[in-house]
Amino acid sequence: MRRIISVLLENESGALSRVAGLFSARGYNIESLTVAATEDSTLSRLTMVTRGNDAVIEQILKQLNKLIDVVKVVDITEGAHLEREVILVKVQAKGSEARDEMMRLIEIFKGKIVDVTETTYTLEMTGDSAKISSFLEGLKNTKILETVRSGITGISRGKSALRA
Amino acid sequence: MLRSHNERLLNKRSGVELSGAEIVVQSLVDEGVEFVFGYPGGATLHIYDAIFKHDGINHILTRHEQGAAHAADGYTRSTGNTGVVLVTSGPGATNVVTGIATAHMDSIPMVIITGQVMTQLIGNDAFQEADIVGITRPCVKHNMLIKDVKNIASAIKKAFHIAETGRPGPVLVDIPKDITAEKTQYVYPKSVSMRSYQPRVKGNDRQIKRGLEMLLAAERPVIYTGGGAVLADAHKELTEFARYIGAPVTNTLMGLGAYPASDKQFLGMLGMHGTYEANMAMYEADLIFAVGARFDDRVTGDLTKFSPRARFVQIDIDPASISKNVKTDVPIVGDVKVVLLQCLEALKNLEKPEAERTSKWWQQIAQWRGENCLKFDSTSQFIKPQQVIKSLCEITGGDAIVTSDVGQHQMWAAQYYDFDKPRRWINSGGLGTMGFGLPAAMGAQFGNPDAQVACVTGDGSILMCIQELATCLQYKLPIKIICLNNRYLGMVRQWQEFFYEQRYSHTYMDSVPDFVALSESFGHVGMRIENPGDVDGALKEAFDLKDRLVFMDIVTDQGENVFPMIPAGAGHSEMVLRPEENLKPGELS
Numbered sequence: 001m002r003r004i005i006s007v008l009l010e011n012e013s014g015a016l017s018r019v020a021g022l023f024s025a026r027g028y029n030i031e032s033l034t035v036a037a038t039e040d041s042t043l044s045r046l047t048m049v050t051r052g053n054d055a056v057i058e059q060i061l062k063q064l065n066k067l068i069d070v071v072k073v074v075d076i077t078e079g080a081h082l083e084r085e086v087i088l089v090k091v092q093a094k095g096s097e098a099r100d101e102m103m104r105l106i107e108i109f110k111g112k113i114v115d116v117t118e119t120t121y122t123l124e125m126t127g128d129s130a131k132i133s134s135f136l137e138g139l140k141n142t143k144i145l146e147t148v149r150s151g152i153t154g155i156s157r158g159k160s161a162l163r164a
Numbered sequence: 165m166l167r168s169h170n171e172r173l174l175n176k177r178s179g180v181e182l183s184g185a186e187i188v189v190q191s192l193v194d195e196g197v198e199f200v201f202g203y204p205g206g207a208t209l210h211i212y213d214a215i216f217k218h219d220g221i222n223h224i225l226t227r228h229e230q231g232a233a234h235a236a237d238g239y240t241r242s243t244g245n246t247g248v249v250l251v252t253s254g255p256g257a258t259n260v261v262t263g264i265a266t267a268h269m270d271s272i273p274m275v276i277i278t279g280q281v282m283t284q285l286i287g288n289d290a291f292q293e294a295d296i297v298g299i300t301r302p303c304v305k306h307n308m309l310i311k312d313v314k315n316i317a318s319a320i321k322k323a324f325h326i327a328e329t330g331r332p333g334p335v336l337v338d339i340p341k342d343i344t345a346e347k348t349q350y351v352y353p354k355s356v357s358m359r360s361y362q363p364r365v366k367g368n369d370r371q372i373k374r375g376l377e378m379l380l381a382a383e384r385p386v387i388y389t390g391g392g393a394v395l396a397d398a399h400k401e402l403t404e405f406a407r408y409i410g411a412p413v414t415n416t417l418m419g420l421g422a423y424p425a426s427d428k429q430f431l432g433m434l435g436m437h438g439t440y441e442a443n444m445a446m447y448e449a450d451l452i453f454a455v456g457a458r459f460d461d462r463v464t465g466d467l468t469k470f471s472p473r474a475r476f477v478q479i480d481i482d483p484a485s486i487s488k489n490v491k492t493d494v495p496i497v498g499d500v501k502v503v504l505l506q507c508l509e510a511l512k513n514l515e516k517p518e519a520e521r522t523s524k525w526w527q528q529i530a531q532w533r534g535e536n537c538l539k540f541d542s543t544s545q546f547i548k549p550q551q552v553i554k555s556l557c558e559i560t561g562g563d564a565i566v567t568s569d570v571g572q573h574q575m576w577a578a579q580y581y582d583f584d585k586p587r588r589w590i591n592s593g594g595l596g597t598m599g600f601g602l603p604a605a606m607g608a609q610f611g612n613p614d615a616q617v618a619c620v621t622g623d624g625s626i627l628m629c630i631q632e633l634a635t636c637l638q639y640k641l642p643i644k645i646i647c648l649n650n651r652y653l654g655m656v657r658q659w660q661e662f663f664y665e666q667r668y669s670h671t672y673m674d675s676v677p678d679f680v681a682l683s684e685s686f687g688h689v690g691m692r693i694e695n696p697g698d699v700d701g702a703l704k705e706a707f708d709l710k711d712r713l714v715f716m717d718i719v720t721d722q723g724e725n726v727f728p729m730i731p732a733g734a735g736h737s738e739m740v741l742r743p744e745e746n747l748k749p750g751e752l753s
Binding site for chain 2 (some may be wrong): 009010013014017018021025055058059062063065066068069070071164
């Protein structure tokens, strides 16, 4: 099962590689991993997407908790949550018909065209993984020159907050 | 004595401006460190100079950095005090990696201080540079690179705190050379508090009650204990608890000595080379009460055949060890000693178990014991390694500290030496490190100067850290080396015999050295024993030489194998008891 795990960790050098190293050493898979500073400069927030059965996920959470630099770990997929990913796609856009078609598609997905040349568009879209998949599906007949995805970040719904 | 001396020094030095190197040494002194095992080099020159000028620290110079790590480890396992290792950058640091991994696998607290190249050279492929923090990350509990002289004292305090609390383990502190030359005001912190690290000590009372009720209701209970019971110094509580419950007890290889081997409730060791009664009891049990044991693959055999009718209660300080290999019904997270004390308290409010309830179980166990699974041919013209260990146990009164290397001799030592006390049996159970035995014996002898220390080893293992014979001479360590010499890498040979149609690929040691001459060249006493009738006399003679190291080269039966045995891939009820029985080749692993 796909899970989104949020980790608060000490903003120290090597902390990220401890987390990444744990996953490779124990054979857990990482579908995506994002990390950045938080409003508290001593803490980083890391979000990872992984897959595994309940026993594997339980071990992942326990092993993460065991790392000395890890302050808090939570599986946000356990409850109601929001997930977002940003995708930037550079596509071929030649001729007015193709360019119009692209404009319509980006409007449907509430994305943006953020860069333009005479032959290309660079598109930006934000959403959960299902929306990103449908967006990419919509680009099936378009020549994609380059894709970059931020990886999933997420947060739980409601009043509770993940804090040190 | 040591503490008050340290306190005086602490008072004298606290608040004074010291160099980073002096801070390293003073911090160790203030931490109450008795011994530092190490080897000097370029990046630690300042620290070694500070050691030279300080009379409060005992530095032990080994002959290889790996020896330093294993010696610190043996010191820790035999005393409970955290071992300290000090080595230089680059190769000095990489040489301790095996020692660190050995300690990590067996949850041994250790603090390793490594020198590093100067800060401005880090990342430049400088002379003797190695990213030791990166290299050791998967085999330490924690590690850190110091970037500011002001952080040295607090980092060392933190290292000891992390190493010793929770599930113990090695912590490495990497200090660049320039940082050891800089100066700052020295203050050694009295305590550490970390928001990201607060190990749980006390068990949950409700879980404890649930676990105990299950144990008291069980008709076929087994108390299965591991290294955690030794590490927590919980032998007294465990013995009291087990006797009150009246259930049979089995220990893992790491747990030997936590429950007295001579006790009538003791079933012996379990697992791949465990006793028939221990493994059969595990297989037939309706309740397994695990105490500081982690259901390692050498213990469980094939998981699908492991204790098929049992429910599980598991006490462990590490939540990640619970339900890792075997799903636990009642997990209890906490320090083994604290939780057992809570159990003893909780039992007062529960009905005392009737002996009646388990009488059938004990009858069944008596039948299994009747197999006498550890019997061996004692009429052979060759020396039987099992007999050597039995004699060793007798001659040392069962009270020696026995270290071992890895292989057949290790299993025989575990099977035939009756450990009644904890911290007497010292071996690399998790990582299985050949070369561990001799340096570990040195550490044990430093920590227990009056104890009889025996290193049970083989002709393969002993050569892996043989250089430490020189350290033994320098510090006059009267260790007795019991080398069971079969001219083979016996354990590998045993598997080749059973599972590879006797293709003995590279397991025959073609040119074993003359161990007597070798030990004499190092300034020790050497003995060669070839006849079964000479074993007892030679052992007595060796142990009578109270102030000398004696290397006993004991020529044993080359074809002897370790039994009983659970072939890899088989379950506890599929043991092979004797060589005559056909081994069903299992899945090889």
